[in-house]
Amino acid sequence: MFRILAIAALLSLPATAYAEKLANKLLGAKEVASQQAPMPIGSYAKGCGAGLVELPETGPSWQAMRLSRNRNWGHPEMINFLVDLSQTAQRLGWAGLYVGDISQPRGGPMTSGHASHQIGLDADIWQLPPKRVNLSRAEREKLSSIPVRSADQKSVTRNWTRTHHELMKAAALDPRVDRIFVAAAVKIEMCKTAKSSDKKWLQKIRPIQGHDSHFHVRLKCPAGARLCQTQKPSVNELSKGGDGCDDTLMWWVTDYLNPPKPTKKPKEPAKRTRHPREYTMADLPKQCLDVLASP
Template identity: 70%
Template sequence: MVRFLTFITLVLGLAAPAMAQQKANTLFGAMRAGSSGNTGAIGTYAKGCIDGAVELPETGPTWQAMRLSRNRNWGHPDLVAFLQRLSVTATRQGWAGLYIGDMGQPRGGPMTSGHQSHQMGLDADVWMLPPKRLNLSRSERENLSSISVRTDDQTRVNANWTPAHYNIMKAAALDPAIDRIFVAAAVKVEMCKTAKRSDKKWLQKIRPLYGHNFHFHVRLKCPTGSAVCQTQSPTVSELSKGGDGCDDSLNWWVTTYLDQLRNPPKPKPGQKPAKPKRGSRDYTMEDLPRQCQNVLASR
């Protein structure tokens, strides 16, 4: 490890032109432990890193981290604390606790597979599967799967959805550390139906997003002391304008959006295909905030 870190330092400090061609996800994916700097989230959720990340213990009294082979149970101390207190909330709903999916890498940054975000230690996936026990072996954590809480046509929740899911996500949304929570559109629709009319403002933090039917994705605000952390824009407060997100914009997700997925528009004659967007797995170190070079080189 010492030799590898020395190599990284030399590359960062002496070979900037070569570094421009090196994929950032390869470099960050090779890190097995957090950096030694002062704790701070750096950059944005989809283009950043984290200094001084801490590891969520693999097993606790009310949680277990899943898919340990990925080494993605790292994050800002505020994220770890949030997940621990949310797992206690889950026990009040009759669950044994929570199964925690991907958080971030030891130093954040782009990943070699999966997420485009989860880069600065402020994102985590929480499984929809209610834990029955919290003594799963490493092998069981690799092979156990979560459950989907929406129908195959993506328009409604299915029989796996329970009041406990609603109450746990509501508690998460009411936590002052949370910026937003991503869920399948059908889940947001159901939560809007369930919430009392006089108590729906918190629902603005529940944001519909494709692919979030096996887990819900929590995202924290920029923590105090993270001077170069950029909160997602527009912010939830800017989006809400006093609303709850249970309006026509939500209906779009289960009507127009689904139609577009099932029947993508055909290109017009002679029209060139749209150029694919450059994803985080294509980033080099030059794409990330300059502070991330120090995070990568730190012992």
């Protein structure tokens, strides 16, 4: 009854007032998860998360960073994955993992930063190899990760190690993982150093801007998650046996880092697209109202 009344109260707002209710403000204000069965709702960049689970602030092989953000919440599948990968990191010689943003307690557009991380299936993992996993809350606010690509974006720095490579390989080989976002220089380096007979997993490693000090793991929609929108395959995924290395080396080294001179009149600039921070609750799947109204 409470849920029905709460949703009715939201929907009874005048249309103009309701339109002004930004989803990131409403969902971002929630300090705990909804009391619902776990369910990723919508897409990675336009949705919310029901029944998310908090990654404990500290574990034997991990620490959640920037606790003041309250973004260490995810679908149970993601929390289990992070615990498993942190144990892999220990076997590889690190003290564990420093875990950055996952999602807000109820997912949805964030009050700052990311466009994705909305349904509890995205997580940022710091490139900084932990020396210990007993940092205080204050230390976790002050400590920063390290960049693993050069300032000109063309190569990795000395911060990059073989352990980084093996850790990301382990993540990519996990069947729960859909893709892993990294700096272009990281993908290029991994393509160069991977064994030629064992490169199919590199297809999951995707170059993207803004990932020089962390890598971003995205999980597939879990089995039975009927409200989760599966990400469409990329062109490279549709090609047989593609690892993304040829395309990556060609486009990022030539067209992106050294763009060719334009030969034609530039096209009209594309129309501005709305950032998820501008979404109202009406823009999200209707089930997100239920998530918002849940105790």
